[in-house]
Amino acid sequence: MRTLRTQVVIVGAGPSGLLLSHLLSLRGIESIVVERRTREYVEQRVRAGLLEHGTVEVLREAGVADRLDREGLVHEGFQLRFDGGQHRLPFTELTGWTTCMYGQQEVVKDLIRAREAAGGAVHFGIDDVALFDVESDAPRARCTVQDEPAEIIGDFVAGCDGFHGVCRRSLPAGSFTAYEHAYPFAWLGILAEVPPSTEELIYAVHERGFALHSMRSPRISRLYLQVGPEEPLADWPDARIWAELRTRLAVDGREGLNEGPILSRGVTAMRSFVMEPMQWGRLFLAGDAAHIVPPSAAKGLNLAVADVRRLAAAFAAWYADGTMELLNRYSRDSLAAVWQGQEFSAVMTSLLHRFPSDGAYEVRLRRARLQELVTSRASATAFAENYVGLSRARLVAGGE
Numbered sequence: 335m336r337t338l339r340t341q342v343v344i345v346g347a348g349p350s351g352l353l354l355s356h357l358l359s360l361r362g363i364e365s366i367v368v369e370r371r372t373r374e375y376v377e378q379r380v381r382a383g384l385l386e387h388g389t390v391e392v393l394r395e396a397g398v399a400d401r402l403d404r405e406g407l408v409h410e411g412f413q414l415r416f417d418g419g420q421h422r423l424p425f426t427e428l429t430g431w432t433t434c435m436y437g438q439q440e441v442v443k444d445l446i447r448a449r450e451a452a453g454g455a456v457h458f459g460i461d462d463v464a465l466f467d468v469e470s471d472a473p474r475a476r477c478t479v480q481d482e483p484a485e486i487i488g489d490f491v492a493g494c495d496g497f498h499g500v501c502r503r504s505l506p507a508g509s510f511t512a513y514e515h516a517y518p519f520a521w522l523g524i525l526a527e528v529p530p531s532t533e534e535l536i537y538a539v540h541e542r543g544f545a546l547h548s549m550r551s552p553r554i555s556r557l558y559l560q561v562g563p564e565e566p567l568a569d570w571p572d573a574r575i576w577a578e579l580r581t582r583l584a585v586d587g588r589e590g591l592n593e594g595p596i597l598s599r600g601v602t603a604m605r606s607f608v609m610e611p612m613q614w615g616r617l618f619l620a621g622d623a624a625h626i627v628p629p630s631a632a633k634g635l636n637l638a639v640a641d642v643r644r645l646a647a648a649f650a651a652w653y654a655d656g657t658m659e660l661l662n663r664y665s666r667d668s669l670a671a672v673w674q675g676q677e678f679s680a681v682m683t684s685l686l687h688r689f690p691s692d693g694a695y696e697v698r699l700r701r702a703r704l705q706e707l708v709t710s711r712a713s714a715t716a717f718a719e720n721y722v723g724l725s726r727a728r729l730v731a732g733g734e
């Protein structure tokens with residue numbers, strides 16, 4: 335068996351694993367990244383698109399934001415449609431912070447290029463990772479690298495392998511507690527080759543269910559529909575998708591939606607999950623490996639980036655002078671931010687969606703909440719501070 339040595343073994347080359355590897359290399363710390371999928375697959379996987387101000391700052395500090403700064407679409411507000419009417423939530427006017435629309439797979443491409451340029455080790459197509467001795471000071475991952483059995487030994491292992499990864503599942507039963515919630519609906523998402531019909535995102539609350547009009551570039555639109563929890567894609571031919579989007583996004587009965595070829599489509603479950611703690615021995619989990627949120631508030635990627643930034647700083651402190659303080663605080667500090675993201679994601683999910691159990695009473699309560707949001711500056715400001723990530727920044731600063 336081949337033995338490879340490094341400082342941090344990173345499992346998963348999604349945004350969390352790649353960014354961690356890059357932030358570590360900027361501090362002179364070596365890592366080896368092992369990823370189950372091919373490079374082409376991770377570069378094409380369509381997912382998040384809304385980057386908070388703080389996420390953009392981290393990517394800039396890491397020197398991987400040149401293309402993002404050129405191509406990302408900066409937003410200062412969003413549209414909220416309900417009861418056939420349209421309202422605007424001017425989040426930048428309320429908070430001073432903007433958001434940026436830039437596809438997650440573009441962030442991933444930029445990070446892979448940066449790792450390549452720096453000579454970083456990222457191994458794709460490794461589908462048999464198993465972890466050993468994570469409670470010792472020589473934790474290791476065994477897997478097949480270039481058709482040869484290998485053992486990768488590090489000082490630490492970072493589990494950045496997403497919700498379905500192997501790292502969380504390597505922990506002994508009873509070493510952590512999982513908190514979960516499943517919603518009785520899902521999102522059908524499409525990427526379409528058509529200029530967005532709107533400059534700002536549109537969140538539309540409709541009696542037939544929620545719809546979101548988002549975008550990736552001046553030529554590519556991203557749209558979502560609330561659908562049943564186990565919805566087969568086969569039930570949604572293109573014409574039905576566009577008809578439903580037109581209906582749910584109409585204002586005052588007027589429809590106006592650019593339509594074009596659908597480039598990709600998928601159904602995303604709406605669920606929440608948090609594991610506590612996010613560390614076991616020398617294994618540290620980050621991003622979706624430790625927590626997921628329903629996509630409504632676009633927090634998943636932003637929480638993942640915040641974890642990784644904290645973890646990179648904690649590893650750097652340990653390598654600089656052996657101090658454990660930041661590593662010991664990693665789980666606690668991350669979880670405070672994660673639960674805040676969970677709370678806002680739950681609020682936004684219940685505000686926007688039609689629940690199968692809703693009766694006339696619940697529908698009226700939701701309408702009252704929406705009206706409060708568009709008529710009270712105090713409510714809109716509190717909402718906007720969460721939406722742009724300012725509340726989390728304040729929480730983190732308060733904890734330091």
Ligand code: FAD
Nearest residue numbers: 346348349350370382383384495496621622632634635636
């Ligand atoms: P992942 O992106 O899941 O990456 C984990 C990586 O580990 C993957 O490449 C995987 O192949 C690899 N892996 C898995 N198992 C193994 C193994 N055994 N060995 C080696 N490698 C393994 N978030 C937002 O902030 N804003 C949004 O607008 C937003 N919209 C979303 C829309 C959709 C439809 C979805 C599905 C998600 C959305 N999210 C959004 C959430 C966001 O995409 C995730 O939070 C983000 O991908 C987390 O990154 P990660 O690197 O932690 O995990």
Ligand code: DHB
Nearest residue numbers: 383384548629630631632
């Ligand atoms: C996107 C997803 C979201 O959940 C959201 O609130 C805003 C944008 C998107 O994928 O573009």
